[in-house]
Structures are given as structure tokens and as C-alpha cells.
Amino acid sequence: MNYIEKINTTHLDILKEFGNIGAGHAATALSTLLNKQIDMKVPSARIVSFNDMMEMAGGAEQEVVSVSLRIEGEVTGNMFFVLSLQQAESFISNMTGNPAFSFKGAGEQSIGLSAMQELGNILSGSYLSALGDFTHLQIYPSVPELAIDMFGAIISYGLVESSQYGDYAIVIETILKEVEAGHTDEMKGHFFLLPDPLSFGPIFEALGVGLYE
Template sequence: MGISIEELDSQQIDVLKEIGNIGAGNAATALAKMIDRKIDMNVPKVEILEFKEVAELLGGPEVPVCGIYFRVDGDISGSIMFLLTLKSSTTLTNMIMPTSGDMEIPDEIGQSALQEIGNILSGSYISSLSALTGLSIKISVPSLAIDMAGAILSVPIIQFGQVGDHVLLIETEFNEGNNEVKGFFFLIPDVDSFEILLKSLGVLQ
């Protein structure tokens, strides 16, 4: 059995937080290139939380959210989920397609754009992780769901319940003019992958 998130010490957590900062910075740069406008980013908050706390952070398990889910494969395996409140997902869609208006739920074209944004942001994050660790890491084609936070989070909870009930969460806030987007990335490595990741970062013997 590999190391779980609950067993990490403060040095290991600090290293993972630093990777979160670098990955989020690269994601903001990628988003700015995509929309060809300046993007400001607040310093990301990187925390280790229980799954149930993630839903509270989004406003509670009953709040509708947009979730973009990826499998991670290669030297490490697991999954990434990128979560946005519906308000943030609409704002993000409008940054790319100003004609999309103020729909509460993005339409098919908007959802397609969100998948592409999720792909670019998660790809930037994984590229940073790969560059820092020297590991070969690939992500799958994204799948997008719009549902209540509790329902969306139940997928990784069931899938990775054996790894533990904690998750590494990166809360990122992007600003473009008056537009503010708050997104939540979380990385859920499979059982053996945390150990590989920490060893490659030099914080585990």
C-alpha cells in the first residue's frame, strides 16, 4: 500500500503546494494566450481537504456546478477534476465567446468551449508537474458534467475511496478586467502514485 494524503508531513505538503502554485500560474498564462487578453491571477490556495469539505467550498452539495474530469496515465495514474460554479463557468465562456450572453447554464457550444478550456488548464498543470518531476504524465480527453456538487463529487469518492477520503485541492482565481473566475483543481492519485510523485520530488526516501 502506498502513502496516502493523510500521511504527508509538512515538508511534503509544502512541495505539493509549490507545484500547485506553478501549475496554476502556467494555467493562467495558457488562458491569457487563448483569449489574447491579460489575465491576473490571485495566489492560489492549496489545501488538503476531506471530500465532503470540497462540496461545502462550492456552496454545499446541492449547488449546481460544472465539473471537468480527466484520467491521468503514464508514470503516475489517477485523475484530475476541475470544478467551477455555474456563475464562473458562464463568465469563462463569455471571455472566449462574448456572444454567449448571460445563460445560467452554458449551452452545447459553451460546454464544448469549457471542455477545451479545461483541457488547456489541466494540460498546463500536468506539463508543470511533468517538468518538475521528470515523470511522463498524460491526460485523457475531458468529460464534462453539470450537476449538483454532491453528485459530481460522488464519482471520485466512490472510485478512490480506498486511497483515503482526502484530496489535494488548488483554488485558483483568474481576473480579466471585471470578470472574475474561481476554479478548483484537484488531483487524486491512485494508491501507488503518491509515493512515486513524492520520490521524484525528493521529499520521500
């Protein structure tokens, strides 16, 4: 039987809590780093088709800024911190003190890009170390990589493992927002955590729930 057919709503609730702990720590780190209030939405853990996954950050062709990494250890998978260009520019301006930073502008970009990379490092590091502490599982993130490209092209790397089992993936999503940014849809960051299919067993086991119950 396909692993996804064993996943029930209790499992999804546990994964949601998993996301809550990780993203909660990341939000605190972001808030400290930017000295701004950061609002975190309640995470979701969902079983999504690949095409639905593409719609989760504005469509496959949407240009986004992403800090991506591979997770190795007792749990394996992929993690993506995805931002709109506008939101990334705002974070970078905040960190570098250069209010004019723009990805499309003519100005010097390398400082901004490395600030963005470092922001991704810190956030994904705090997310994953919180998960490791909580589950007592060994989780080793790879060096995160910055990409500015189409969302579909980026996120499809997180679907490769799942795609060997079917046409669905389990994704734990958390949205972070600057409180002051108001209600514009563009100003937010998404965390996508996509554990590999074989990692659900160890995750549930570590949390005291079998995949077969």
C-alpha cells in the first residue's frame, strides 16, 4: 500500500504541530534579526497533488526568492523558504540598511544576496534544530542555496522523492508575515517542509504514533 494512504487526520495534526514548533522558532529568530514583529499563521499539513503544490506560492511560473536545502539524517527531505521578490527586498533593506535594494536594479547586489542567504541559513537552522530537539531525531541540513527563479522549477526538486511513490506529496506549510506590512498578499514568506516518503515512519515513531495505527 502506498504510504500516503496510511496517513490519517491524526497524522496530519501531528505534522502540523511539527511545523508549529519549527516555524515558531524561525519566526522568533526572524523577529530578533529584523527587530520587527513577525506574525506566524497556524501551519498546515496537507496531502497535495503536484499541480496543487504549484499553486501554493502563486503558480509554477511565479518568480520567487527561495532559500532551499536538503535534509539528511534520521529524517530526510527538502525545505524551502520562499518569498516574493518584494518581501525579500524588504527584508534585505532592513538587514543591510540600504532602503534602495532591488533585485532588478542596477546597484550592487552581492551584499544583499548574501544577507538573504544568511537570513535563510538562520531561519532554516532554527526551524530544523527545534524539530531535532523536539523529536530527538538526528537532522542535518545541507548548506542552503539561494535561488531567484520560477516557483515551479524550484519546488519540483522537493517532489522528486514523493513522485516515485505517486502523484501526491505531504507538505507542511507555514506563512510568516511582518505585522506592519498590512494585508497585502505579496508581503509574506512561506516555509515548505517536504519530508521524503520514508521519513514519515521515523517522525511518527519519535512522537509516539505508529504509521500503521
